[in-house]
Amino acid sequence: MYRAATRTLQDHSEVTHMQRTVRGFGLLFAALALAAIPVSAQEGVAGTWTLTISSPDVGTMESEFVFEQDGTDVSGTAELQMVDGVEISDGVYEDGVLSFLMHVGLEGQWFTVEMEADVDGDEMSGEAYVPDMGMAMPFTAKRQGG
Structure with a gap:
């Protein structure tokens, strides 16, 4: 009887050790899977982006946007071809x-520009709309270093 009880304890100990080993491998694989996700995919939209916009009046222009993200809230600045240091407001990424x-000041006039884009990793495409002018312009953007 003592021998049977000892054997049962050994069996239980081996099973417990095996369960811990399997659990450890599971955690290792989960960590490796998360590490394999590109940093940009983990960041959402944070970073520096080069945006190309097309306008029938001005042609094609490139601008640089720097986005900061806190949860779904997005802020940042834009260096436009004709205006530097434009603040990004009311940003949401979801x-x-x-x-x-x-809100862009140009030649003494202020315009609100509404931007919306579909983001796919390090690329986005969307539309810039200027309600005061009734003008919509398509744009694409690529994250720098992405």
């Missing part, structure tokens, strides 16, 4: 869609 506003 379910792969980025939307934000810019």
